[in-house]
Amino acid sequence: MTGGPDGSVDRQAWFQEQPDASTAELQLQLIARNARRLNDRAAHLLELVRATAARDSQIATVWRDINNERLTRARISAQRLAAKATLRTSVPDAAHTLWALTIRSAAASFRSSPLNLVVEQGENGDIV
Numbered sequence: 001m002t003g004g005p006d007g008s009v010d011r012q013a014w015f016q017e018q019p020d021a022s023t024a025e026l027q028l029q030l031i032a033r034n035a036r037r038l039n040d041r042a043a044h045l046l047e048l049v050r051a052t053a054a055r056d057s058q059i060a061t062v063w064r065d066i067n068n069e070r071l072t073r074a075r076i077s078a079q080r081l082a083a084k085a086t087l088r089t090s091v092p093d094a095a096h097t098l099w100a101l102t103i104r105s106a107a108a109s110f111r112s113s114p115l116n117l118v119v120e121q122g123e124n125g126d127i128v
Contacts, residue, residue: 024085
């Protein structure tokens with residue numbers, strides 16, 4: 001989740017289109033798409049790293065670095081989202097919410113839940 005042959009995640013086109021989206025609604029849709037793709041591709045490996053981190057200090061460092069990078073990207077996303085619409089929470093809280101979307105257990109519960117999240121932008125710019 002830190003990058004690959006095309007460079008770091010935050011410099012890859014599929015990620016860049018998300019913070020650069022023209023509307024808050026489109027950005028949220030791209031955030032959801034990207035979180036799903038990341039979980040589909042890397043969730044099992046990330047779970048293995050997370051579980052192993054408790055027993056190995058080097059792996060714990062890798063896990064901490066992965067999460068720091070994820071949180072940095074979530075902060076970028078939250079800041080860009082706040083520039084497009086009024087958030088009902090703080091930017092740091094929004095960043096932590098976005099960060100949580102890439103945690104496998106959270107993503108799995110969203111997929112298995114019958115709850116459908118609807119995102120709309122109100123007249124005053126609020127995300128509801």
